[in-house]
Amino acid sequence: AQKITQTQPGMFVQEKEAVTLDCTYDTSDPSYGLFWYKQPSSGEMIFLIYQGSYDQQNATEGRYSLNFQKARKSANLVISASQLGDSAMYFCAMRGLAVGGSNYKLTFGKGTLLTVNP
Amino acid sequence: DTGVSQDPRHKITKRGQNVTFRCDPISEHNRLYWYRQTLGQGPEFLTYFQNEAQLEKSRLLSDRFSAERPKGSFSTLEIQRTEQGDSAMYLCASSAGGGFSGLGTGELFFGEGSRLTVL
Numbered sequence: 001a002q003k004i005t006q007t008q009p010g011m012f013v014q015e016k017e018a019v020t021l022d023c024t025y026d027t028s029d030p031s032y033g034l035f036w037y038k039q040p041s042s043g044e045m046i047f048l049i050y051q052g053s054y055d056q057q058n059a060t061e062g063r064y065s066l067n068f069q070k071a072r073k074s075a076n077l078v079i080s081a082s083q084l085g086d087s088a089m090y091f092c093a094m095r096g097l098a099v100g101g102s103n104y105k106l107t108f109g110k111g112t113l114l115t116v117n118p
Numbered sequence: 119d120t121g122v123s124q125d126p127r128h129k130i131t132k133r134g135q136n137v138t139f140r141c142d143p144i145s146e147h148n149r150l151y152w153y154r155q156t157l158g159q160g161p162e163f164l165t166y167f168q169n170e171a172q173l174e175k176s177r178l179l180s181d182r183f184s185a186e187r188p189k190g191s192f193s194t195l196e197i198q199r200t201e202q203g204d205s206a207m208y209l210c211a212s213s214a215g216g217g218f219s220g221l222g223t224g225e226l227f228f229g230e231g232s233r234l235t236v237l
Contacts, residue, residue, distance in 0.1 A: 004160075033224070035225060037228075042230060043207060043209075043230050043231040043233070044228055044229065044230040044231070045161070045209065045211070045226075045228035046228075047225045047226070047227070050225060091160050091161070093160075095224075104149060104151075104166060104168075104173075104213075104224070105151065105163045105166055105174070106161075106163070106226060107163070108160030108161050108162075109160050110158070110159055110160050111158075111159075111160050
C-alpha cells in the first residue's frame with residue numbers, strides 16, 4: 001500500500017519569492033516514482049515534475065525542483081521566483097515501479113492550495 | 119488539440135437518474151484511468167484499462183458504476199441511479215506506460231474533468 005501526506009492545506013507566497021510545498025510518502029515498493037501535479041481552478045491536472053527513487057540527482061524542470069530525501073521519505077516541491085499564475089492546488093503523487101502489481105496507478109495526497117500574492 | 123478530452127464538462131442531474139461520461143484519451147496511449155475527486159481531496163483511483171481490458175476496479179466503484187473501453191479507444195463511465203454522494207469531479211487520464219528506466223516516467227495526462235452535481 002502507498003500513502004502520500006501533504007500537511008500544508010494552504011500556503012501563501014509573495015510574487016518572485018521561492019516556496020516549498022511539503023510531501024512525505026510511505027510505501028513498501030523497493031522502487032517507485034514520485035510526481036507533482038498542478039491543478040488550476042479550471043480543473044485540469046498538469047504534470048510538473050518526476051523523481052525516480054533510483055535517481056541519484058534531484059529532478060529539476062525550469063522553475064520547479066524536487067528536494068528528494070529518500071531516507072526521510074520526503075519529496076518536497078520547490079517553486080522558485082513565484083508568479084501569479086502559480087496560484088493553484090498542488091498534488092504530490094506516487095506509484096510503484098516493480099514489475100507486476102499495481103504499478104500503473106497513481107496515489108495522490110490531499111493537496112496544498114498555493115496563493116501567490118502580488 | 120491532441121490532449122485528453124472529456125464530455126460533458128458539467129452535468130447536473132436529479133437523484134435516481136443515470137449519467138454517462140465520455141473520455142477520449144491521447145491517441146497513442148494504451149492505458150486509460152478514471153479517477154474521482156471530491157472537494158478538498160486529491161483524486162482517488164476508480165478503474166484502469168489497458169487497451170480494451172479493464173484490469174482493475176477500485177472498491178469505490180459500486181455496482182451502480184460501470185466503465186467500458188470498446189476497441190481500446192474512447193471510454194465511458196456510467197453511473198446508474200445517481201445519489202447525492204456521487205457529486206464529484208470525474209477525471210480521466212491516459213498514459214503510454216513506462217515507469218522503468220529508459221522508458222519514460224509513465225506520467226498520467228489528465229483531461230479537464232466532468233463535474234457531476236446530483237440534486
